[in-house]
Amino acid sequence: MASTTARSAHAERRANGAYPDKASARARMSGTDSQASDRYEQRYREGSPQINAAAFASTSHKRSASGNPRPTTRTTDERRTEKVQVTTRETLVSRTRSPDRRNSAAQRERTKATDGAKMRPPEPKVKDQKPEPAPQAPWEPIASLLPHTTAPLACRISLPPLASQAPQALQPKPLHELSLESQEAVILEDLLFVFMGFEGQYIRFSKTYNPHEERDRLSGPTFRILPGLDPSLQDLTQAMLKMASHYSALQAFVDVQSRDEFGSVNHALCASIRGFLQNYLNLVAQLETQFLTNDSFTLHVLNIHVLPTGQMLAQLYAVAHELMKKNALLDDESDDESTDDGDDYDKILDQLREGGELVPGNMAGNKICKGGVVLGLITKRLEDMAGDPSARALLTTLLRDASRPYMRMLNEWLHHGGIKDPHSEFLIKEQKSIRRERLEQDYTDEYWERRYTIRDHDIPPQLVGVKDKVLLAGKYLNVVRECGGVDVSKEVKDVPTSFDDARFLDNVNNAYAHANESLMQLLVTTHALPARLRSLKHYFFLDPSDYFSYFLELGASELRRNVKQVNIGKLQSLLDLVLRQPGTIVSMDPFKEDVKVEMNEVTLIKSLQRVVNITGIEQGETLQPVTNEPTEPDKHARGFTSLQLDYAVPFPVSLVISRKTIWRYQALFRYLLSLRHMESQLCAGWQHTMRSFSWTYKSSSARLQILKQRVWTLRARMLVFVQQLLYFCTAEVIEPNWQALMSRLDTKDGASRTVDELMQDHVDFLDTCLKECMLTNSKLLKIYAKLMQTCHYFTNYLPWLTLEIEMACPELSRNERPANVSESQWRQFMLGRDERRKALENSNQGVNNPPGRSPDLVLDNLLDIFKKWEHQFGRHLQILLDALNHYAATETVVLLSLCARLSTANQGTEWAGRGHGDEDASAL
Numbered sequence: 049m050a051s052t053t054a055r056s057a058h059a060e061r062r063a064n065g066a067y068p069d070k071a072s073a074r075a076r077m078s079g080t081d082s083q084a085s086d087r088y089e090q091r092y093r094e095g096s097p098q099i100n101a102a103a104f105a106s107t108s109h110k111r112s113a114s115g116n117p118r119p120t121t122r123t124t125d126e127r128r129t130e131k132v133q134v135t136t137r138e139t140l141v142s143r144t145r146s147p148d149r150r151n152s153a154a155q156r157e158r159t160k161a162t163d164g165a166k167m168r169p170p171e172p173k174v175k176d177q178k179p180e181p182a183p184q185a186p187w188e189p190i191a192s193l194l195p196h197t198t199a200p201l202a203c204r205i206s207l208p209p210l211a212s213q214a215p216q217a218l219q220p221k222p223l224h225e226l227s228l229e230s231q232e233a234v235i236l237e238d239l240l241f242v243f244m245g246f247e248g249q250y251i252r253f254s255k256t257y258n259p260h261e262e263r264d265r266l267s268g269p270t271f272r273i274l275p276g277l278d279p280s281l282q283d284l285t286q287a288m289l290k291m292a293s294h295y296s297a298l299q300a301f302v303d304v305q306s307r308d309e310f311g312s313v314n315h316a317l318c319a320s321i322r323g324f325l326q327n328y329l330n331l332v333a334q335l336e337t338q339f340l341t342n343d344s345f346t347l348h349v350l351n352i353h354v355l356p357t358g359q360m361l362a363q364l365y366a367v368a369h370e371l372m373k374k375n376a377l378l379d380d381e382s383d384d385e386s387t388d389d390g391d392d393y394d395k396i397l398d399q400l401r402e403g404g405e406l407v408p409g410n411m412a413g414n415k416i417c418k419g420g421v422v423l424g425l426i427t428k429r430l431e432d433m434a435g436d437p438s439a440r441a442l443l444t445t446l447l448r449d450a451s452r453p454y455m456r457m458l459n460e461w462l463h464h465g466g467i468k469d470p471h472s473e474f475l476i477k478e479q480k481s482i483r484r485e486r487l488e489q490d491y492t493d494e495y496w497e498r499r500y501t502i503r504d505h506d507i508p509p510q511l512v513g514v515k516d517k518v519l520l521a522g523k524y525l526n527v528v529r530e531c532g533g534v535d536v537s538k539e540v541k542d543v544p545t546s547f548d549d550a551r552f553l554d555n556v557n558n559a560y561a562h563a564n565e566s567l568m569q570l571l572v573t574t575h576a577l578p579a580r581l582r583s584l585k586h587y588f589f590l591d592p593s594d595y596f597s598y599f600l601e602l603g604a605s606e607l608r609r610n611v612k613q614v615n616i617g618k619l620q621s622l623l624d625l626v627l628r629q630p631g632t633i634v635s636m637d638p639f640k641e642d643v644k645v646e647m648n649e650v651t652l653i654k655s656l657q658r659v660v661n662i663t664g665i666e667q668g669e670t671l672q673p674v675t676n677e678p679t680e681p682d683k684h685a686r687g688f689t690s691l692q693l694d695y696a697v698p699f700p701v702s703l704v705i706s707r708k709t710i711w712r713y714q715a716l717f718r719y720l721l722s723l724r725h726m727e728s729q730l731c732a733g734w735q736h737t738m739r740s741f742s743w744t745y746k747s748s749s750a751r752l753q754i755l756k757q758r759v760w761t762l763r764a765r766m767l768v769f770v771q772q773l774l775y776f777c778t779a780e781v782i783e784p785n786w787q788a789l790m791s792r793l794d795t796k797d798g799a800s801r802t803v804d805e806l807m808q809d810h811v812d813f814l815d816t817c818l819k820e821c822m823l824t825n826s827k828l829l830k831i832y833a834k835l836m837q838t839c840h841y842f843t844n845y846l847p848w849l850t851l852e853i854e855m856a857c858p859e860l861s862r863n864e865r866p867a868n869v870s871e872s873q874w875r876q877f878m879l880g881r882d883e884r885r886k887a888l889e890n891s892n893q894g895v896n897n898p899p900g901r902s903p904d905l906v907l908d909n910l911l912d913i914f915k916k917w918e919h920q921f922g923r924h925l926q927i928l929l930d931a932l933n934h935y936a937a938t939e940t941v942v943l944l945s946l947c948a949r950l951s952t953a954n955q956g957t958e959w960a961g962r963g964h965g966d967e968d969a970s971a972l
C-alpha cells in the first residue's frame with residue numbers, strides 16, 4: 049500500500065511539473081556551501097505540516113529497493129488512495145527558513161486563525177476546563193559571519209547546530225516504520241547533505257564528535273546512522289560515509305593550513321585542494337539533479353558514481369593528514385631534528401625589540417611544516433604511489449601547484465640574487481644583521497659564511513643534488529648586485545615554474561655559471577685581484593726586502609723601545625717615505641696607500657700558539673677549543689718583536705682577502721721578520737767581535753783563544769740555522785706555493801673556476817705555508833721558540849762576554865800596555881773599555897765582576913757558561929732535527945729538505961749524527 053501511494057503521489061507531482069522546475073533550479077546551483085540552505089528552503093518553505101508531508105512523500109518515497117524504475121501510469125483511485133493515506137510528519141527546518149519567511153508564514157497563520165474565529169459562532173463555556181499547555185518556543189537557529197582571520201580561504205559562516213539539539217517535535221519518523229523504498233529514498237537524500245558536510249535526518253555526527261574542536265574537524269567527523277535501516281542499505285551507506293568524512297576534514301585543513309604562518313607553499317597547496325573540492329561539490333550538485341529527476345537513480349548507482357571521487361578524496365586526505373601530523377595539529381609527533389631557530393639572529397633581535405626575553409622557552413616554538421618540507425612530503429608520496437596512475441596524476445598536480453611560489457623564490461634568487469621569503473620557507477636563509485661593513489673587523493669570515501646559509505632540513509628533494517650551486521649562484525649575484533652589476537628591475541622570463549619542467553636543472557646550472565662568471569670578472573678584472581695578491585706578497589713576505597731593510601734602519605731607534613713607547617705615527621711616516629722612494633718595485637704599487645703599521649703587544653710565540661688552535665689539530669691529538677680570554681701582552685716586548693703590518697681591502701675583494709686571511713699574512717710576516725731581525729743581530733755580533741780589540745788580540749792563554757774560536761763557531765752555527773730556515777721558508781715554501789696559486793688564477797679557463805674555489809685556493813696557500821713553516825705544530829713551535837731564545841740571549845750578552853774576555857786575558861786585564869800592542873791601540877782600548885762597562889751597567893745585561901779576580905777564575909766561569917750555551921743550542925737543534933725527520937715521514941715531506949739544511953749547523957759537534965732528541969721531543 050505504501051509503494052502504491054508513493055507512486056501515485058510521484059506521478060501527480062510529475063504531471064504538475066514540479067520535478068522539472070526543481071531540477072532546473074538545482075542544476076543552476078553552484079557547488080558552494082549555500083547549496084544546502086537553498087535546497088532546504090526550496091523543499092520546506094511551505095508553512096503547514098500537511099504540505100510538508102505531502103512534499104516529502106512525493107519526493108522521498110519514489111525509489112524501489114531493487115532500483116528498477118517504477119511505472120508512471122497509475123489510476124485516479126490509486127492517487128486518491130495515496131492522498132488519503134498520506135500521514136503528516138515533522139521535518140527539520142532549522143537550516144531552511146529565513147527570518148523573513150518565518151515571520152510572513154507566522155503572520156499568515158495568525159490572519160487565518162483570526163478570520164476563522166470571526167466566522168465561527170461562539171462556543172459555550174465549559175466549567176472546569178483545563179488550560180491548554182503553553183506552546184513550545186520555535187527552534188530558530190541563526191547563521192552568522194565569523195571575523196576575518198589570516199587564512200583567506202577559510203570559511204566565515206558559523207557552524208550549524210547539531211541535529212541532536214533539535215526539539216523532539218522536529219525529529220523524523222523512525223526508520224523501522226518506513227518501508228524499504230522509503231528508507232532508500234530518505235537515505236539518498238541524507239547522503240547528499242552529508243556529502244557536503246551537514247547532518248541529515250537519519251545520518252548524524254557521532255556523539256564523540258565536537259565540531260567546535262579544531263582537532264575533531266581536522267580528523268574528520270564520524271557519522272552514525274539511526275537504528276532501523278535495512279542491513280543492505282546500511283553497508284552501502286557506511287562505505288560512502290568515509291568520503292564525507294574526508295571532505296569535511298579537507299575543508300577544515302584548508303581553513304587551518306591557509307593561515308599566514310604556514311607560508312606560501314601551503315597556501316598554494318590549499319588553493320589546489322580547494323579546486324578539487326569545488327569539482328567535488330559540482331559532482332554533488334549533479335548527483336542531486338539525478339536524484340530529483342531520474343527514477344532509476346538508486347543507492348547502488350550513487351555508490352558507483354562516487355567511487356573515483358572517493359579515491360581522490362582519500363589521496364588528498366592522506367597528504368593532508370601527514371602534513372597535519374608534522375605540524376602537530378593532530379597527534380603529537382616528537383621532532384628529533386634540530387631546528388635552526390637558535391641561529392636565526394634576526395628573529396632573536398626582532399623578539400628583543402618586541403620586549404621578549406631570551407629564555408629557552410621563547411627561543412624556538414613549534415616547528416611548522418612549510419616550504420621545502422611540504423614539497424618533499426608530496427614528492428615522497430608521489431614516489432610511493434608510482435604504481436597508481438590516478439593517484440600519480442593527482443599528486444603531480446598538487447606538487448606542480450604547490451611548487452609555484454617556491455619556484456618564484458628560486459628564480460628570484462638564481463637570477464637576481466635576492467630573497468623574497470616573508471614566511472622563512474626558502475632553502476636559503478639570510479641573516480640581515482650581518483652586513484658587509486663588518487668585514488673590516490671580522491676575523492671569522494662571518495659575512496661570507498653566515499650571511500647566507502642553507503636550511504638543511506627544509507630542502508626539497510629536487511634541490512638536494514644542486515643545493516650548493518643554488519647557494520653559490522645567489523651569493524655571487526648578491527655580491528655583484530651590491531656592486532651595481534645586476535639589473536634588479538629586469539623581469540625574469542622564460543624560466544621553469546615547477547619542478548617537473550624539463551628545463552629545471554638547466555636553469556640552475558646556467559644561472560650558477562652566469563653568476564660565477566660575473567663575480568670572477570668583477571674580482572679579477574674590475575678590482576684587479578692578482579695585483580692585490582702581488583701587493584700582499586711584497587709587503588708581508590718581504591719580496592723584495594730592500595725597502596724594508598731600509599725602513600728597519602730608519603726606524604731602529606723607535607723599534608728598540610718598549611712597545612708601549614713606540615711612536616706608531618712616526619713609523620708610519622717612515623714607511624710611507626720608504627714606499628715612495630724612487631727606484632724600488634713597491635714605489636710603482638698602486639695599493640701602497642693601504643699598508644699600515646701596527647704594534648701587537650702579544651708575543652710571536654703566543655700568537656703562533658693561537659694559530660695552532662685555529663688551523664686544526666695534530667695527528668693523534670684532540671682539538672682544543674679556542675678560549676675567549678684575551679692573551680696577556682708581554683711587558684718586555686720591543687718594537688722589533690711587536691711590529692706588524694695591516695692591509696685595507698675594499699669590498700668585494702675583501703671576500704677573498706678577508707680578515708681571516710690577513711691574519712695569516714700577519715703571522716707569516718712576524719715569523720719572517722723575527723728571522724730577519726735575528727739574522728741582523730747575529731751579523732751585528734760578528735761585526736762587534738771583528739771591531740773589538742779584545743777579540744782580535746791574540747792572547748798568550750791557549751784556553752782563552754779556544755774559547756774565542758768556540759764563540760765564533762757558535763755564532764756561525766746560529767747564523768746558519770737562521771739563514772737556512774729563512775731561505776727554506778721563502779724559497780722552498782712560500783715561492784713555489786705562490787706560483788701555484790697564481791697559475792691557477794691566471795689560467796685561460798679561469799672562467800670555469802668558481803669564486804669559492806678561488807677563495808679556498810687562497811686559504812689553502814696560506815695554510816700550507818703556515819704548516820710547512822712549522823707554525824701549526826705545537827711541538828715544532830716550542831723547539832723553535834727555545835732555539836730563538838738561545839740565539840737571542842747569545843746576541844744580547846755579547847757586550848758582557850767581551851768584557852769578561854778582557855778580564856780573562858792576562859795581558860788585557862792589567863793596566864799595563866803589553867809589549868806587542870802599540871800606544872794608540874792601547875789608548876783606544878782603554879777608552880772603549882770604560883765606555884763598554886758603563887753601557888753594560890746601564891743596560892743591566894750583566895753584572896760587572898768585581899776587580900781583583902784572577903784571569904783563570906774568570907776564564908773558568910766563562911767556559912762553564914759558554915758550555916751551557918753550546919749544549920742548549922746543540923741539544924734543541926738535534927731535537928728539532930729528529931722531530932723534522934718524524935713529521936717529514938708522517939705529514940709533510942718537504943720538511944726533509946729543511947732537515948738536511950739544518951743538520952749542517954751541528955756538524956763537527958758532539959750532537960752530529962746523534963738521535964738523542966727523541967725522548968726530549970716527546971716530552972715537550
